[in-house]
Amino acid sequence: MPEIYAALDLGSNSFHLLLVRRDGNELHTLEEMKEKVQLLAGFSDGKLADDAVSRGLACLGRFAQRLKMVPRDRIRVAGTHALREARNRQTFTAQAERILGAPLSIVSGEEEARLIFMGVQHHAPASKASQRLVVDIGGGSTELAWGDQGRPSELISCKVGCVSLTDAHFRNASAQDIAYRSAREQVLADLASLADRACPPEVIGTSGTMESIQQVLAANGWGDESITRDGVDELVRAITQGRWLVDAGLPGLAPERLDIFPAGVAIVAALFDVLNLSSVSYVDASLQRGLLVDDLSPTDPEEDLRKNTVHLLQRRYDIDLAQAKRVGRTALRLFDHTQPWWPEPARWRDLLRWAADLHELGMTVGARHYHRHGAYLVRYSQMRGFSHLEQRQLALLVRGHRRSFPGLAFGAFEPATARQLTRLLALLRLSAILERSHSDDDAAALTASVGGNRLRLSFPEGWLAAHPLSLRELEVESAQLATAGLELEF
Numbered sequence: 001m002p003e004i005y006a007a008l009d010l011g012s013n014s015f016h017l018l019l020v021r022r023d024g025n026e027l028h029t030l031e032e033m034k035e036k037v038q039l040l041a042g043f044s045d046g047k048l049a050d051d052a053v054s055r056g057l058a059c060l061g062r063f064a065q066r067l068k069m070v071p072r073d074r075i076r077v078a079g080t081h082a083l084r085e086a087r088n089r090q091t092f093t094a095q096a097e098r099i100l101g102a103p104l105s106i107v108s109g110e111e112e113a114r115l116i117f118m119g120v121q122h123h124a125p126a127s128k129a130s131q132r133l134v135v136d137i138g139g140g141s142t143e144l145a146w147g148d149q150g151r152p153s154e155l156i157s158c159k160v161g162c163v164s165l166t167d168a169h170f171r172n173a174s175a176q177d178i179a180y181r182s183a184r185e186q187v188l189a190d191l192a193s194l195a196d197r198a199c200p201p202e203v204i205g206t207s208g209t210m211e212s213i214q215q216v217l218a219a220n221g222w223g224d225e226s227i228t229r230d231g232v233d234e235l236v237r238a239i240t241q242g243r244w245l246v247d248a249g250l251p252g253l254a255p256e257r258l259d260i261f262p263a264g265v266a267i268v269a270a271l272f273d274v275l276n277l278s279s280v281s282y283v284d285a286s287l288q289r290g291l292l293v294d295d296l297s298p299t300d301p302e303e304d305l306r307k308n309t310v311h312l313l314q315r316r317y318d319i320d321l322a323q324a325k326r327v328g329r330t331a332l333r334l335f336d337h338t339q340p341w342w343p344e345p346a347r348w349r350d351l352l353r354w355a356a357d358l359h360e361l362g363m364t365v366g367a368r369h370y371h372r373h374g375a376y377l378v379r380y381s382q383m384r385g386f387s388h389l390e391q392r393q394l395a396l397l398v399r400g401h402r403r404s405f406p407g408l409a410f411g412a413f414e415p416a417t418a419r420q421l422t423r424l425l426a427l428l429r430l431s432a433i434l435e436r437s438h439s440d441d442d443a444a445a446l447t448a449s450v451g452g453n454r455l456r457l458s459f460p461e462g463w464l465a466a467h468p469l470s471l472r473e474l475e476v477e478s479a480q481l482a483t484a485g486l487e488l489e490f
Helices: 050-069 081-085 089-100 109-123 162-169 176-190 207-219 229-240 261-275 287-296 305-316 321-337 345-358 370-380 388-400 407-412 415-434 468-482
Strands: 003-010 014-023 026-036 075-079 131-137 142-148 151-158 202-206 226-228 279-282 447-451 454-458 487-489
Touching (some): 003 050, 003 287, 014 050, 014 287, 026 050, 026 287, 050 089, 075 081, 075 089, 075 287, 081 089, 109 131, 109 142, 109 202, 109 287, 131 207, 131 261, 162 261, 176 261, 207 229, 207 279, 229 261, 321 345, 321 447, 345 415, 370 388, 388 415, 407 415, 468 487
Parallel strands (some): 003 075, 202 279, 454 487
Antiparallel strands (some): 003 014, 131 142, 142 151, 226 279, 447 454
């Protein structure tokens, strides 16, 4: 019998349920559920509103149906800011425990920050030498965790969140610019204690607020994967002008985030100011994952999660490992011969290797369009250790390794990144062509050189004549690469 575990995060804005299957130290996600509850909405005189309590209990009743498969001793339930602050929390917690059949722990703000940090570390581990800051904006509070060597070292909880800030400034606002200014003043006052703190080079944001901001920035062309100062400034202008409303058409904003979005932007903008941030990277990690990681699988900073993730996908989708190795071997040989193209060789070499490992991922779905199937699986699978940007890049390489060169797809990336991805894809495509016959010695003596956008392949004497199909495919490929501004010689 598989070991199934569950974790619930009873947040001030949303309730989250995570179901996982434990396999050694690995936690494989089975299901994630989320409902917007806004437990903090209508909070007055230190008490939860009756309708908020009703919404929360109704949500837990629905979650309870999904928990029937999980032993009671494998369920972790945590309440955060709203339950920490409510004088009438016992009314809610007693009924919640009865519905779930499991104990409910109300965690401190600092403990919440620590657990979120552990969830991030499990998803995207930091190396021993790295330092990072993890920021989570909830409905009633904002948690910050500074980490060193993969461990949390300083934990802070600030009593400002997107639901409480919305109630205070935006619910009945007649002018969005005035509401935003007053909200911003409150946030800056609440975060004043953070001023002049040293900020590590890596800043990670979690939670629905950070995710929605990242999605809106990407949808409007105001940023790629990172949340930047320029992107936040664009959002502030959209808020103060009222353009965040759905009927005014702010692309990328989910309807369920509409009411609390301005408050979330105000908090993020203030964090950029107070901490002097340059960018924040969104990571899909969570308190509920941290609950399970902390309890079941302490994170090892030395664990090579990306390697394990790739191997897991290879096994799950029955990839031909020998062929993946052949294509990878040739691709890396080409890469090593084209060093002038690669200002950050380690980064791009790893990406090429992973793309070669996964280029036939979609074969189990269907052979005819397997490159498309594989790209979808890479883009939307849970790939621990990989950022959203890396998954998008890998998906592009898998999609483009055969058939037409996907020139238009590169427009979704910054120009410098697009140029490197174009070159990387050229090497992957050529490697797939040269290893088409699944023979271990096909391209063993291949060498290459580059000059500008020209790529020259050199083969042993007589090799092309002995491989007429490869020769023909290289001639066709030369025309494909020309559409991307690359000149192929052989």
